[in-house]
Amino acid sequence: MDATLSFDEAIEKFDPVLGFEVHVELNTATKMFSSAPNVFGDEPNTNVNEVDLGLPGVLPVVNKAAVESSILIGLALNCTIAEYCRFARKNYFYPDTPKNFQTSQYDEPIAHDGYLDVELEDGTVFRVEIERAHMEEDAGKLTHMGGATGRIQGADFSLVDYNRAGVPLVEIVTKPIEGAGARAPELAKAYVAAVREVVKNLGVSDAKMERGNVRCDANVSLRPYGREKFGTRSETKNVNSLRAVEHAVRHEIQRHAAVLDGGGTIVQETRHWHEDTKSTTSGRPKSDADDYRYFPEPDLVPITASYEWVESLRARLPEPPAERRKRLKEAWGYSDLEFRDVVNAGLMDEIEETVAAGASASVARKWWMGEIARRAKLADVDPAALGVTPAVVVELDSLIREGKINDKLAREVLDGVLAGEGTPTEVVDKRGLAVVSDDGALQAAIDQALAAQPDVADKIRGGKVQAVGAIVGGVMKVTKGQADAGRVRELILQTLGVSA
Amino acid sequence: MAAINRDDVAHLARLAHIEMTGDELDRMAGELAVIVDAVKSVSEAAGADVPATSHPIPLSNVLREDVVGHVLSQEQALSGAPDAQSGRFRVPAILEED
Amino acid sequence: MTNSELIRSSAANLATRLAAKEISAVEVTQAHLDRIAAVDGALNAFLHINTDEALSVAADVDARRAHGEDLHELAGVPIAVKDLIVTIGQPTTAGSRILDGWHSPYDATVVRKLREARMPILGKTNLDEFAMGSSTEHSAFGPTRNPWDLDRIPGGSGGGSAAAVAAFEAPLALGTDTGGSIRQPGAVTGTVGVKPTYGAVSRYGAIAMASSLDQIGPVSRTVLDSALLQEVIGGHDPFDSTSLTDPSTGLVAAARLGNVSGMKIGIIRELHGEGYQAGVENRFNESLELLKQAGAEIVEVSCPNFQYALGAYYLIMPSEASSNLAKFDGVRFGLRTLPGDGPMTIERVMGATRAAGFGDEVKRRIILGTYALSAGYYDAYYGSAQKVRTLIQQDFNAAFSQTDVLISPTAPTTAFKLGEKLDDPLAMYLNDVATIPANLAGVPGLSLPGGLADEDGLPVGIQLLAPAREDARLYRVGAVLESLLEQSWGGPLLDQAPELAGAAAGLAGTKEAK
Ligand SMILES: [Mg+2]
Numbered sequence A: 001m002d003a004t005l006s007f008d009e010a011i012e013k014f015d016p017v018l019g020f021e022v023h024v025e026l027n028t029a030t031k032m033f034s035s036a037p038n039v040f041g042d043e044p045n046t047n048v049n050e051v052d053l054g055l056p057g058v059l060p061v062v063n064k065a066a067v068e069s070s071i072l073i074g075l076a077l078n079c080t081i082a083e084y085c086r087f088a089r090k091n092y093f094y095p096d097t098p099k100n101f102q103t104s105q106y107d108e109p110i111a112h113d114g115y116l117d118v119e120l121e122d123g124t125v126f127r128v129e130i131e132r133a134h135m136e137e138d139a140g141k142l143t144h145m146g147g148a149t150g151r152i153q154g155a156d157f158s159l160v161d162y163n164r165a166g167v168p169l170v171e172i173v174t175k176p177i178e179g180a181g182a183r184a185p186e187l188a189k190a191y192v193a194a195v196r197e198v199v200k201n202l203g204v205s206d207a208k209m210e211r212g213n214v215r216c217d218a219n220v221s222l223r224p225y226g227r228e229k230f231g232t233r234s235e236t237k238n239v240n241s242l243r244a245v246e247h248a249v250r251h252e253i254q255r256h257a258a259v260l261d262g263g264g265t266i267v268q269e270t271r272h273w274h275e276d277t278k279s280t281t282s283g284r285p286k287s288d289a290d291d292y293r294y295f296p297e298p299d300l301v302p303i304t305a306s307y308e309w310v311e312s313l314r315a316r317l318p319e320p321p322a323e324r325r326k327r328l329k330e331a332w333g334y335s336d337l338e339f340r341d342v343v344n345a346g347l348m349d350e351i352e353e354t355v356a357a358g359a360s361a362s363v364a365r366k367w368w369m370g371e372i373a374r375r376a377k378l379a380d381v382d383p384a385a386l387g388v389t390p391a392v393v394v395e396l397d398s399l400i401r402e403g404k405i406n407d408k409l410a411r412e413v414l415d416g417v418l419a420g421e422g423t424p425t426e427v428v429d430k431r432g433l434a435v436v437s438d439d440g441a442l443q444a445a446i447d448q449a450l451a452a453q454p455d456v457a458d459k460i461r462g463g464k465v466q467a468v469g470a471i472v473g474g475v476m477k478v479t480k481g482q483a484d485a486g487r488v489r490e491l492i493l494q495t496l497g498v499s500a
Numbered sequence B: 001m002a003a004i005n006r007d008d009v010a011h012l013a014r015l016a017h018i019e020m021t022g023d024e025l026d027r028m029a030g031e032l033a034v035i036v037d038a039v040k041s042v043s044e045a046a047g048a049d050v051p052a053t054s055h056p057i058p059l060s061n062v063l064r065e066d067v068v069g070h071v072l073s074q075e076q077a078l079s080g081a082p083d084a085q086s087g088r089f090r091v092p093a094i095l096e097e098d
Numbered sequence C: 001m002t003n004s005e006l007i008r009s010s011a012a013n014l015a016t017r018l019a020a021k022e023i024s025a026v027e028v029t030q031a032h033l034d035r036i037a038a039v040d041g042a043l044n045a046f047l048h049i050n051t052d053e054a055l056s057v058a059a060d061v062d063a064r065r066a067h068g069e070d071l072h073e074l075a076g077v078p079i080a081v082k083d084l085i086v087t088i089g090q091p092t093t094a095g096s097r098i099l100d101g102w103h104s105p106y107d108a109t110v111v112r113k114l115r116e117a118r119m120p121i122l123g124k125t126n127l128d129e130f131a132m133g134s135s136t137e138h139s140a141f142g143p144t145r146n147p148w149d150l151d152r153i154p155g156g157s158g159g160g161s162a163a164a165v166a167a168f169e170a171p172l173a174l175g176t177d178t179g180g181s182i183r184q185p186g187a188v189t190g191t192v193g194v195k196p197t198y199g200a201v202s203r204y205g206a207i208a209m210a211s212s213l214d215q216i217g218p219v220s221r222t223v224l225d226s227a228l229l230q231e232v233i234g235g236h237d238p239f240d241s242t243s244l245t246d247p248s249t250g251l252v253a254a255a256r257l258g259n260v261s262g263m264k265i266g267i268i269r270e271l272h273g274e275g276y277q278a279g280v281e282n283r284f285n286e287s288l289e290l291l292k293q294a295g296a297e298i299v300e301v302s303c304p305n306f307q308y309a310l311g312a313y314y315l316i317m318p319s320e321a322s323s324n325l326a327k328f329d330g331v332r333f334g335l336r337t338l339p340g341d342g343p344m345t346i347e348r349v350m351g352a353t354r355a356a357g358f359g360d361e362v363k364r365r366i367i368l369g370t371y372a373l374s375a376g377y378y379d380a381y382y383g384s385a386q387k388v389r390t391l392i393q394q395d396f397n398a399a400f401s402q403t404d405v406l407i408s409p410t411a412p413t414t415a416f417k418l419g420e421k422l423d424d425p426l427a428m429y430l431n432d433v434a435t436i437p438a439n440l441a442g443v444p445g446l447s448l449p450g451g452l453a454d455e456d457g458l459p460v461g462i463q464l465l466a467p468a469r470e471d472a473r474l475y476r477v478g479a480v481l482e483s484l485l486e487q488s489w490g491g492p493l494l495d496q497a498p499e500l501a502g503a504a505a506g507l508a509g510t511k512e513a514k
């Protein structure tokens, strides 16, 4: 890189313009054009049929559910749904692309001209204009072998798994995003997060970035302030986490600024993001090899979305995420900080379900943001993926409220639930964890504890009621914690003839 | 329309991933020039108001229900592969070494 | 029946005798396998002979029939399949080195239907590589020869299927027709070939040349036999998005009805006369006379945009083909060739594979199509050609508003000599001038033998064209013309074909399954 500029210096000199192409993998049961299963993580080349492998003679047939998911995405992004659209072939040779063309949409996308309101951390709302959302198919997965890094450079050979080939994708393309200024990296992250939230909320994608369900290509260009014409852009490919999106945009702004400031010019090219070095490297420049020779896919017929069809899908749209957040925050009575923490932890759905299942909002928050989040962090998984269901939380809470267990026992019950020993009640029974509430059994323990600490007993008799804690502690020790501390206290005072 | 020359053919052969010798390029350029000359009248045949026909019999919304159908076994999938390893198709390096 | 009678029988006749248990399916199948063994060394119509499977299907048919099972009308009637159509259990080569030795793990829909009807598949027939050609000389596995004259081409691309049927190696065959590849071979071998309405027969499993033009259809010696076969292979297929939902019925009934009285038959002014061989023109006029005598009204129509058909075809077809053939790259199936020198990258392996695997005509069309689709040329070439398609459809619509069917010679000439046009691609392309309009418009076309040309004694084809989805009309008119012509000849035209040397000498089969 030429002379470096700080981010602030870069922004002071240049006006950044952003653009995003976000690919969303749909969670349909089958592929875009074949009836092979759309499943992540199976043995290589086991979720394919002849269509996915592009064997001689095969023909594609469009998945209706994928079309409907695409229309839903278009509607949620406030797009116009095309009355008539078609697939086209994008011709290029690459070993992860079985037919050596991608069946995609070109000048006739299913959805176009929409917008997405993106909320920044301080509550500012930034409207991002959507140019189009189009349907296409995913490619297979390459594993580069040999060479030191497992990267494509220096590899001796590559292995191809076509399980992902043909998975339905919706590619969402923004119009150039102007005016973000210093907040460009933050907006980039917030935009991708918002898209992710929209498709997750629609239920059309699993939206797991770590699995590549949502993948972002980030375009960055700079221009002097006040100039209308855009600068030359770079396209950073496959930036696949929210943090990386933010970092990549920040990095590219600084890189462009340094080049331009040094009197250089930006080459239009693709760039690759490297998480380890937090920087991009040059991919391949735009060249005549990018002549994709698009033409309408002759093996498929057009899709016409009737008013009735689109409206029936519109009726299925869930509440938009921003509205939902506003509603839930009010209903739960959380503070701004509490609510933002819940959102950032991705636990809104879980808390909503837990509340719906009968817990109070504060209890639900206490469990999910507390014990469950703590364990998830230890296990290095999402809290939602830990295996605790809202029903478990509700049951734990009612066991506590009924006095059957205390907080400490509840944690042990949770251990049992996570170990697959059954419901909380079943774990209590199997492990014999119920609080000792049989007064007879408790009385023996109390007598024993009082006898062990006669001086303390005297103090209590003498009116120092707060000393009762030491005796309670003794009882809890004897009962291995399985006593209801409140009841123990009552019984001690009763035994000593002291009123509370 | 510009006549098709040897450089054009070389470029097209690269796009089409067909290696060609110099002789082949020369011969192909000659043949294509004749063919292109014979078909170019097509570009003047239809006015701007004539719609294009992509499919002889117009159909629309031919869609498939999202129900899992047949799948090949890994063995079947790889049965025609020129080279395979660990359940995957094996291909030579994708980029030239730097 | 003698073996000679068995192989010269029509499929309809075999079906009747099989149903009556006068003959067995094994007997019929074996007779055809014997014939193949005797004459195919000279013809090279077959690329693969499916002896064991064909005989076992035949034996199964006989067993089921013996048990009184209700079988399909054509059960036990053997058939040959053009080697562009994929089959489990046999190689599929598309006539190309790039697929040499490849076995499909799935069946084409039409093959599945043949299996459901229990028709023994005799083997896979030769073709121009990827169906690109009009002479079957572009096969990587050597040309097929015309049974009427072994020094002449059997037409193409489906020369193998046509020659097999003409030489009594099979009563029926499947072909594919993108610009005439069923009809033109039919014309030059004295057989019947039908290109159904686009979408009437599923394309699933036919290795695509030009997706918007390709269509699978029947090859036979009689009009009725083609109708029988189209009813087997036709109908909706959910695996082909361009497949029509119309049922494939009424074709056999139309062939059996055979009545043209009161029908209007249109001569296309642009598809005869200048450029057509005199003997072709004479036979064509005779057919018109016969149809007139049978009560048809002959009118002349003009299709002025047909002059652009060949040009539009040679833009659309190579464009689609260039993309359809991109998958042949040495990664997932078929040939892989390593570059002779230099770095061993996948790009270069693909380039070397495609250089070694494809023949000249295939390369020519891929380059032409790549050119027509490339940036800056798309509108002038592919875009304009698609507009011409609209004009040609309009011409057909206007013609069919005045007529029930149209008629023309199938090809401008009779079979030319092997090698005659091999170095002149454009001259080769001109063979398809009369057949191409039907593919561009999607309408059905049938070619049937119209007699022998005076100057060379070789078969002439008569083409009938009907409006889209009116395939039945072709069979109705074709059956009438066929019967009138056969009356005038005193029997089928193929009775006049020369004996094939191998058969005449009674040579025992030497041709093994390849
Ligand atoms: Mg893109």
Ligand SMILES: [Zn+2]
Pocket: A023, A136, A171
């Ligand atoms: Zn894309």
